[in-house]
Amino acid sequence: MSEQKRDVEQLRVSDLHAFYGESHILHGIDMKVNRGELVTLLGRNGSGRSTTLKSIMNMVGKRTGSIMVNGNETVGMPAHQIAHLGVGFCPEERGIFSSLNVEENLMLPPTVRSGGMSLDEIYEMFPNLYERRMSPGTRLSGGEQQMLAMARILRTGANLLLLDEITEGLAPVIVQTLGEVLLKLKAKGLTIVLVEQNFRFAAPLADRHYLMEHGSIVEEIASHELEEKMDLLNTYLGV
């Protein structure tokens, strides 16, 4: 991809504050993700990484500041319009619907852009889902549910993916598969924001890392700076 195209701004968050009821969780987040980039949000438990993704989706109590998605201001937008700007969200708790079977879960999110994967392509990428397509969504194993949660946003054609802890609790071989999936998506030019506990998984995939602490971004690290900033990471993450 050319340098010029890389500089298209897919997501820009400025001075984002987020609240759950009375509790003030995010304190002025600033971040920018260009088209085709894979960026991670790192931090300890409770540092506000999931809240950042949920704020972008308008799933928190209240938010202020600015969130530009594909050039559109979304802070005043109802939640259901944001997905249609090309955003796909994979929540931390996976969010598989138990009253829908696997295929219904897969087909649930509406297409938001052209160029998404077809059902056939998805079943080829995740053969387990094909075999279990008629069982209730939550009868799948944890790993299969995680694949389903990923697969269902790949179908929509979203070009900005917000992925929250997609490797959590998964066997190493599935984690490896997911890593390959992410690389393929990146090669297709998709933009990805990855919240990840598993630093070894995220490090080789990412272009940049944002380090979060107490609801603020405390450090931005490009992948080539990782070596020299390892000590800093250790202090913040305790890895």
Add this chain to the structure above:
Amino acid sequence: MAELLGFPPQVLFGQLLIGLINGSFYALLSLGLAIIFGLLNIINFAHGAQYMLGAFVAWLGLKFLGVNYWAALVLAPVVVAAIGIVIEKTMLRRLYKEDHLYGLLLTFGLALIIEGSFTHFFGVSGQPYSVPAALSGGNNLGFMFLPTYRAWIIVASLIICFGTWYMIERTKLGAYLRAGTENPQLLQAFGINVPLLITLTYGYGVALAAFAGVLAAPIYSVSPVMGSNLLIVVFAVVVIGGMGSIAGAIVTGLLMGLIEGLTKVFYPEASTTVIFLVMIIVLLIRPAGLFGKEA
């Protein structure tokens, strides 16, 4: 034909037919309540009043505008659903985040106001509504006489109930409804207009009540209190079936109608209380209801 279990078959089948007809109304009404509760988390106490409104819209339409039964069967649910949608958009909408109790109180208050105003204008005595010509008369089945209109009630109710079940369990729109019942916030994040889905769902549940009201108009008299009497029994049916299940609401409705009918044959004194007895037993043994998911 000989006697069945010591009762003339005419009596037995006659009561079973009445039971099935009552059951058809229970099924339509508890289905609407279950759909509304699933997505809105509101126990719609105005359901009886909306059923009554359906019957009244049919009666008023016929009297003042010459709208016939068949047109009323479509128009009354649309009119009453429109009123329901206004109620949802202006009042219910503010209560979703609160406890169930607030929605229950609001709809209960609305029911009292609606029924009170109709009583003021029309009295409680009830207005007659005649059976449409095409459905008058009946057939002698040998073991009993089957009035055509009563057969129609059962058929119409079964068609609407099955159609609603199919829509919810087997179509894309139904998948949205089920997903919204489980996790509305995530469904909305996927790009579905959940507030609109909620409004339409309330409208549909209310339309079912009004449809039942039109079906009822020719056999019960059209009166402002026709819904409040029925609603108490329907709530018992909903408790027995369990709030969660669409098929459960339908099956339980029909079943309770039949049980009521049988009781009328074998022990008439208990026929008005038998459903509440069943409710108590079910609550003791399976608190989530026959078809409800245990928590």
